[in-house]
Each structure stands twice: as structure tokens, then as C-alpha cells.
Amino acid sequence: MSRRSGTVSGSRRRDRSLSAGARRRRREWTGWLYLAPAMVFYGLFVLQPLGRSVQYSLYDWNGIGVARFVGMDNYIKIFDEPDRLTTLVHAFELMLFYTVLSVVLALAAATLTRRLSSGAAHAARTVLFLPQVVPLVGAAIAWSWLYSSDGVINETLRGVGLGQLARPWLGDFDTALPAVGFVGTWVMLGFCMLLLSTGMAKIDPALYDAARVDGAGPVAEFFAVTLPGVRRELTVCVTLTMIAALASFDVVYVMTSGGPGRATAVPGVEIYQLAFTQAKVGAASAMGVVLMVLVLAVILPIQRLMRER
């Protein structure tokens, strides 16, 4: 604040010499008045907690008593204790469902439905937004019911004579994480498909004609025309789904709370439990910082890759 007013009075002094440049500069700095509210809020409730996260992560603190400085201990524990390291491994396993499965299926679905443009097709595409509209908590409740012992999935399996495959999907150590991950696929698939469809609609039809003239089959056409044409949308899909996988919370918290055992423990739920049920504020903050760094470490190379091309 003081810096801004200092500049204003400074340029006022220069105004006496009637310098047009100075007048322009004064107007520019006063423009910060427009920027200030957003930056103040962002600074107070995003940047400040960010700094405090780093600060807390260096202490052993239960939230009430005296905090004890422990240096990097909380970070070392994340990579030393198998229990905490698992959460990071699980986050990457979720990526298989949130990112790989969603994006591959979305690419296939968008390519195969590329030529549909009727009113019915438009209406159908609108429905695909639903997972982005309803609260994830609601989706998690619905899927828990689908997965339950007497739920739709098991009853269907029994109905077609595959009863031996039926199981409580979320209670089984082997299937809990994939089951939760598949909900991520459900959440991201429609959105990615729509995003890729919009990208494909912008591709110049002449490129397809040229490919056909060159004798390209559907597969060659896909790799020569479609895929390069949606590079931008593809990058967005991969980026968003990766962030969603690493930072998953709502779905996991509601469906399994990290269980059975620690079969679905992920960083987001771990942070919540460390901070608010185990009162290990330092450990929770360290996990928060690691999660943030992890997201950046995964996102930045993808962004660079796209810019290079």
C-alpha cells in the first residue's frame, strides 16, 4: 500500500514538468487498485497458508501445545515409513484409471463419434457432462451402492453365471483401489471425450480429404491427422486428470476412507487424517508440501513437451 502511494506522489512531482510519460506511468500504477482485491485475497488465503504449510512441516505439533522443531524429520518419514510411502504409490496407481484409461477411451470414443452431428447426438453429449456437475460425494455414494455385496455389479455377475467373480469390491484388499480408481475414470471420461470432440471439430476437413487421397486407412488417418490436431486438448486432459488423480479426496474419503487396512490410502485422505484425527499437524503439512511438489513435477514436463512441439 505504502509503495503504491509513494509512486503516486513521486509521479505527481514529475507531472509539474508536464512529462507525458510520467502521466502515463501514474495511471499504470493506479491500475493496481483493480488488481489489489484479488491479490490481497489470494495472498491471505492461498500464499500465506502455503508458506505456513512449509513452516509447520518442519515442526512436531499437535495443534494446541508447544511446537518442537524437528527439521526434515517429517519429510524423511514420508519416504522411510512404508505406511506413508504407500499413499504416494497409490496416487500414481490411481493415475492409471484417472488418466491412462480415461484418455485412451476418450480418444477412441471421440474419434468414433466424430461425424455425428444430429440433435440427438448433441443431447447425448450434454448428458456426458453430468459427472462434472453433481457433487463427487453423490457420485461416490452411488458407486458404493453399485459395488456393494448385493449391488448391481455383483447381481449382474450372478445373473450371467459369473457368480464366482462377485465380491464386496470395496472391502477386498485387491479390488478396493481399482474400484475407487474406476470411479475416477467415470468422472473424467465424458469430460475428456467432449473436450477432444471439440478439438476434432476444429480440424480442417481438407486434411482428412488429403489423407484419403494419399490412401491412408482409418488408423493411419488417426495418427496423421486426428491426433496431431487435438494435441492441445489432449495436453489439457492429461494435465487435469493427473491433478485429479494425485489430489483425489472426495471419492476416496466417502467410499473407503483409505481402507480396508490402508489399501486405498491416498495423500489427500492421509493429510486429513493426520491433521484432524491424529493431531499430527507437522506430518500433515509435510505431506501437503510433498503432494504439491509431486503435482508440479508431473505437470511441468507435460507443459514443456507441448510447448516444444
Place this chain on the structure above:
Amino acid sequence: MKARKAELMVGRAVLAFMVVFTLAPFVALVSAALQEAGSNPTGLAWPDLRNIGNFKTAFQVAHLPELTLSSVLLVLMVVPAALVMASLAGYAIAVRRVPLGGIAFVVLLAGLTIPFESLITPLYYQMRDYGLLNTRWAIALPLIALFMPFGVVWMRAHFQGVPRELTEAAEVDGASSWRLLWSVHLPLARPALTSLAVLFSLWTWNQFILALVMVEDPLRRTMAGALGAFRGQYGPDLVLMSAGSLLIMLPTILVFVAFQKHFAAALLQGSVKG
């Protein structure tokens, strides 16, 4: 010609499958919600409309009117403020081109990648120090700030699309920077602002972790936060819980149906620009 027809058939089948896949969880909920109250539904049973009263029961036990009011209050606390701040900031960066605006923009852009969970612990203690725990402010204030990255990126992209000549012409006419924003840029920004308002509203209703951590009373939370609590309380009663979940989700679906064009535009363009 034959090949093209086959292509269309495959496309229709794929799209139909996608629709069924997307709707499956909702269909399962409807089926369970319309079984006999207190029963244990198995699989996908044909819904019995005589059990429509389940929704009435759920309406009452879920305190739906209070819940809706709470979420509406939160939206009113968050969305107008976030829209104003994001527009002003986008205007400052794109049109006024304030010094260091580029750096401010990059700092905001970085915020797009920060997971909420990474901030939730310090935010809780910050709100405790302010004495705001268990009030809606503890949800609203951080949420406004957390919306700034997307909001400013979105508004800046919009303002950048406005021809520079328009700004210069208004300046030659002697318009002040405030007047320029109010009379020239904001009217043009109406579609962009509407899309942003729809997105912010839905994101506020659906915000879960902030509501879970900051406010103990489910009736003062967001819709998503209340739904989480509702499940905790009535989880074993599958029929009642399915009916309640559907009712709690319904308003978001209605908002979506009413504003679907804006929503689609914001989500598809916003993510590509950001």
C-alpha cells in the same frame, strides 16, 4: 457410401454406450430409492412408484430446505465477490497492463495446480485464530481466494479478445479507466461473466473438504458437505440414503440444465485457455 453408414452406426453405438455408462450410477440410485422403505434392495430392481413417499421422508430427515438455504447463502457470499475481484484483476492485467501485471498473473497461474488438501491444514488454524471456525466465513473466504486463479485467467483471456482499438477510442474520448471498464468492457463481458458465475456456483455447492473441516454443523455446510454427513448418519438405510442423495444432487442438475450452454463453454474453453 456403405463404409460411411457403418461408421455412423458405430459412432451411434459408442455414444449410446457412453450415455448409459454415465447414467448407470444415477439409475441405480433411483431404483434403490423407489424400493420399500427400510428394505434391503438387491441389484437393479424395477422401481415401484408407490414408494414415492421415500422422497418425502428423505426431504424431511435431510432438512432439505435449511440445506438449500445454507448453500444459497454460501453462493451469495462467494460468487459475487469472486466475480468482481476476478473481473477487476483481469481488466488490470489485460487492458490496463499494469506494471508487474505479468508477474502477478504467473503467480496466480501457479495457483491452478495447488491441491486444496495442501492448504487445508494451515487454513484450519488460520480460521481458528480469526475465530471463524464453524461459521460460513471459514468456507467462503478461502473459497474466494481459491477461485482467483481460474477466475483471473478466464477474465483476462476474455479481455484480451476485445479489440485494442475500442479501448483507445474510449480513451481519446476522455473516458476514465473506471468508466472504460463499466461502460465498454463489462457489457461485452456479460457472456464470459455468466459462464464464470455458473461454474463458481456449482463449485461452491460441491465443495467438500473445506466444508468438512471448517464447519461441524452439516446444516451450515455446502450441499456436498451435508451429503457427506447425511451418508454418515443414514448410510445403512440404503433406500432413504438413495432418495436423500438424489434430492441433494437435484439442484445442481437443474442449474446445469438451465445453464448448460454456459457451463459447457466455460468448462471446455476455460480448461484449454488455462
